[in-house]
Amino acid sequence: MDPTCQYPTIFYRGDRFQVEESSEFWLSETPEAHRSMSWGSAFPRMVTYGRFRENGRAASFYCINTHLDHISEAARLEGARMIREFFFPLNRPLILLGDFNESPDGTVYREFIHGDSLLQDSWRQVHPREEEVATQHGFDGRPRGSRIDWILATPPFVVRRVAMVTDNQEGRYPSDHFPYEAEVEY
Structure with missing residues (x-):
């Protein structure tokens, strides 16, 4: 593991799930090249994924975690297309999560949600009429x-449920974003 890189990590319960496959690729024109960048990306960006099977079940699913570029709209859109082109043809259930650096009314969101996609937004499923919330806060706890x-x-x-996680210790936050969690049944 390269300590100079951000890795979109996937944590899972080993007592409940078996990993059948896991890997990563870089969101660039050379996805196999470590730390590769394209399309004006400010930093190397990547995808981490695993194919999981719940104990006692025959079917498996993919869990995919990513962090798209915060500067280049082209890099975000091309990264989204790469993810879509890699995973959608596999014809398996997917959970796709991460920091997409774009609001749900942007082009990246539409790349994943609209058209022939079966992906659904967990937040909007639970809160269809609620005004959008902010997940970034810049380490000070004030959403923006x-x-x-x-x-x-x-x-x-x-x-079944989604919730914003705003935990802190004496005003110190582990991230500049509030993560949110989703409880899903499979």
Whole structure:
């Protein structure tokens, strides 16, 4: 593991799930090249994924975590297209999550949610009429901007609950974003 890189990590319960496959690729024109960048990206960006099977079940699903570029709209859109082109043809249930650095009314969101996509936004499933919330706060706990962190899932996942996590210790936050969690049934 390269200590100079950000890795979009996937934590899972080893007592409940088996990993059948796991890997990563870089969101660039050379996805196999470590730390590669394209399309005006400010930093190397990547995808981490695993194919998981719940104990006692025959079917498996993919969990995909990413962090898209915060500067280049072209890099975000091309990264989204790469993810879509890699995972959608696999024809398996997906959970796609991460820091997409774009609000749900942007082009990246539309790349994942509209058209022939089966992905659904977990936040909007639970809060369809609620005004959008912000997930970024700049380490001070005051929300600003929009919800740039998403958890998207295809059927047969059913979202039961979502919640913003605002935990801190004496005003110190582990991230400049509030993560949110989703409880899903599979």
